Amino acid sequence: MTITITAFSKSPDQGMGLARDTRVRWALEEAGLPYEVRLVSFRAMKQRAHLGMQPFGQIPTYQEGDLVLFETGAIILHIAEHHAGLLPNDAHARARAITWMFAAVNTVEPPILELVTARIFEGDKPWSKERLPLVHDRIRNRLRQLSTRLGDADWLDGSFSAGDLMMVHVLLRLRLSGLLDEFPNLAAYVARGEARPAYQRAFADQWAINKPAAKAR
C-alpha cells in the first residue's frame, strides 16, 4: 500500500530540515519504507480539502490506503508499531521509548515553541528584548534536566528508538539559538542523530525541495 505524506511546497525554514515532515521522513527511512510526498502551499493548508485531513491546517499528514493520520507523534508511532527499527521488542523498553516520544513533544518542545513564537509573532513588540532571557531560561531548565538524564549515554534508553528520533528533532530547533551548545552532551546527542544515514536521506530529500533558489543574476 502506497504511503503518501504531505509537506510544505515551500518550507519557511528554507531547507534547514526543521519542518515536521522531516520527522516523518526520518522515521520512514529508518524503517526502510518507500513513500510519496504531496506538496501543499500555505494557502491550500487552510482550505477545506486539507483541513479534512488535518484540522489544524498543518503538515505533515500520512495516508496509507483509507487510513489518514496527522500529528508526527502518532504517525511515527504507527510506523514503529508496524515495522522494525524504531521501537525495541521488549515490552517494558518499548513503553519507555514511547515515554520519550511524549516527553519530547509535551515536556521539551513547549518551551522551545515559546521561543519560536517570541521571535516570529512577538519579535516586533516592545517587550521582546527584555522577555527573551526568560524564555531562554525556561528552555535551559529543561535542557539541564535532559542533559543530566542522558549523561554519557549515546541514546536516552538503550538503543536508538523513536523516542530519540523525536527528541533529536525537537532539539534541532535550538541550533541557531546557541542554547544547545551550552550542554555538550546534548549537542553530541543531536549530532549522533543527524549522522544516521536515515536522517541524512530524509534531510537531503526535503533539501531538494526547500533549498533557496539560486539568485538570478
Next chain:
Amino acid sequence: MTITITAFSKSPDQGMGLARDTRVRWALEEAGLPYEVRLVSFRAMKQRAHLGMQPFGQIPTYQEGDLVLFETGAIILHIAEHHAGLLPNDAHARARAITWMFAAVNTVEPPILELVTARIFEGDKPWSKERLPLVHDRIRNRLRQLSTRLGDADWLDGSFSAGDLMMVHVLLRLRLSGLLDEFPNLAAYVARGEARPAYQRAFADQWAINKPAAKAR
C-alpha cells in the same frame, strides 16, 4: 501487579483537578483498575530519588512491578494498550484515537501552557497586561479549529477514547479563563467528559487530598 502512581502532596490548584495525576487517575478508572497513590512534596520532586523516575521533576509517575513510566500520554497509552475501555479495537480507529492524544499534548496544550506561564511566571512583568490578548488569541485559534472539527459530535472520532480523555483534560485548564465558553460545543464536550463516572471518581479522589483545609477559627 500493584499499580502505584505519584501525585502532589499539595497540588498548587487546590483540588481543581488540573494536576496531571488526574489524567492518569481518570484513565485507570475508565479501565476499572485499582491503584495506589504515593504523595510527593515539591521538595522531594526535585531530589535524586524522584528524578530517577521522572527526570523533569514532575508528577505523575507510574510503577507496575519493575516498569517505571512518566509522561501522562505514555502512561495512558500503556494502560489503554493492556486494558479495554480507552482505545477502539479497529486498527484504523485506534491509530486515529492515538492521533488525538498527540494533538491534545502537542498542538492544543502548548499555547495553553503559554497562558499558564504568562500568569504564573510573567504576571508581574511590565508587559503582562498588553501581552495577554496575544496569548489568548493563539489559544482561540486552536479552539476554533478544534470546534470546527468536533461540530455537533459527542467525541472527536466515534466513541469516547483516550484521545478525548487527553483533550478534555487539556481544555479543562481553560475554564477559569472564560475562553472555553466562547466555543459552546467545546464547553459541552468538556462537560460530557467531566460527567463520566470514571472522571467523577478520579476528581473526588484527588479532591480528598487537595481540597483547601478548613479555616481555623
